[in-house]
C-alpha cells in the first residue's frame with residue numbers, strides 16, 4: 001500500500017467515524033426508540049383485538065412492509081414539499097426510519113405476545129388484576145424477553161440502513177465517505193473503510209445482544 | 225355462600241355442561257370427581273368466568289347474578305373474592321415466588337407494599353417455602369410451584385378457592401406435599417371446590433363430594449354417604465373402578 005493511501009485512510013477514518021457518532025448513531029437511537037413506542041401500540045391493538053384500530057394497524061404494516069425504504073425516504077423528503085410540507089433532512093429521516101422500523105418491530109412483538117402462555121393472562125385475572133395491569137406487569141415484560149433477539153436484529157439492520165439517508169442529503173457516515181472519495185479518487189479503499197466502521201458498530205451491538213440474551217436466558221438465571 | 229343453578233355451556237354447538245346446579249356452604253370442602261372429559265375443568269372455569277356460561281344463575285356472597293348476562297364489573301368484583309389454583313400452576317414466570325403472591329394484593333387490591341410483603345411472607349411460610357421467597361418459578365420444582373400457587377390463592381383471603389386437579393401435573397413423589405398444603409387449608413375451615421382424580425384425598429379431606437359425567441352431576445352428597453352408601457349405580461361403578469386400582 002502506498003504511503004499516500006495509508007495517509008488518506010488514516011486521515012479519513014475520523015472524518016467518517018465522527019459523522020457516525022454524531023449522525024448515524026443519534027439517527028438510529030432516536031428512530032428506533034420512536035419505532036418501539038409505535039410498535040408496542042401497533043402490536044397491542046392487534047393482540048387485544050381492538051376493532052377499527054386493529055384493521056388500521058394491519059393496513060399500516062401492509063403498506064410499510066410492502067414498499068421500499070428508499071421510496072419512503074424519497075416520498076417524505078422530495079415528495080412532501082409539493083404539498084407544502086418541507087422537512088429538513090434529519091427529521092425527515094427520523095420520521096421515515098421510525099415509521100418503517102415500527103412496522104417490522106410490531107410484527108415481532110405481536111408474535112411474542114402471542115407466544116406468552118395463555119395461562120399467564122388467566123392467572124392474572126384470577127388474582128383480580130385488570131386487563132391493562134396484566135398486560136403491563138405480566139404479559140408485556142415476558143413478550144419483550146421473547147422478542148429481544150429479533151428486536152436486536154432489527155436494530156442492527158437499522159444501523160446499516162441509515163446509510164440510505166445519504167440519498168436525502170443527511171451527512172451520515174456514508175455521505176461523508178462519498179465526499180472523501182470525490183476528493184481523493186480512492187473508492188475501493190474508502191468504501192471498504194466505511195464498511196469496516198459499520199462492521200465495528202454491528203459487532204459491538206452483537207456483543208451487547210449476547211450479553212443481554214445471557215442475562216435474559218431464564219428468569220433469575222443467576223442461581224442454579 | 226355459593227349457589228349455582230342450571231349452569232349451561234356449549235362449545236361449537238356441543239353441550240359440555242348440561243345444567244349444573246350445586247351449593248357450597250361456608251367451610252365446605254367440595255370434591256368434584258368424574259372421568260376425563262366430564263366437564264369438570266369447564267365447570268370451574270365458568271364459575272370464575274375464564275369461560276362465559278351460556279346460561280344459569282349464581283348466588284355468591286349475598287348477590288345474585290345471571291351468568292350469561294353478567295357485567296365485567298361484576299366479574300371483577302367476584303374475582304376479588306375468589307381464587308383459582310390451576311393444574312399447571314400458571315405462576316407468573318417473570319415474578320419471584322414472593323412477588324407472585326403479593327401481585328394480587330399490591331396491584332389489584334392497592335394494598336401498601338409492606339403489608340403485602342408481610343402477608344406474602346407468611347403465606348409462603350405456611351406452605352413451607354420461607355427459604356424460596358426470591359426464587360423464580362423456573363427455579364422451583366413442580367410441587368414447590370404449586371405450593372406458591374396455593375399461597376398466592378390464600379393471600380387474598382378469598383371466600384372460596386377453586387382447585388383444578390392441583391396434583392395432576394406433578395410427579396407422584398411430589399403430590400403429597402401439595403395435598404398436605406390443601407389439607408391444612410381444610411383444617412382451617414377454608415371453603416374450597418376441588419376437582420381431583422385423587423379419590424383417596426377426596427374421601428379423606430372433603431366434606432361433600434360431587435360425581436360428574438358427561439356434563440351432568442351424577443350424584444352429590446356428603447362424602448361419607450357418597451363413598452359408603454352411594455345412591456346411584458354409576459357412582460358405585462366409578463368408585464369400584466378406583467378401589468380395584
Ligand SMILES: Nc1ncnc2c1ncn2[C@@H]1O[C@H](COP(=O)(O)OP(=O)(O)OP(=O)(O)O)[C@@H](O)[C@H]1O
Nearest residue numbers: 235236240258259260261262263264265266267389
Ligand atoms: N375451549 C374448548 N373448546 C372446545 N371444546 C372444549 C373446550 N374446552 C373443553 N372442551 C370440551 O369439553 C369437554 C369437557 O372438557 P373438560 O376439560 O371440562 O373435562 P374434564 O372433566 O376437566 O376432563 P379432565 O379430567 O381430562 O381434565 C371435553 O370434551 C372437551 O373436549
Ligand SMILES: [Mg+2]
Nearest residue numbers: 264265266389
Ligand atoms: Mg380437567
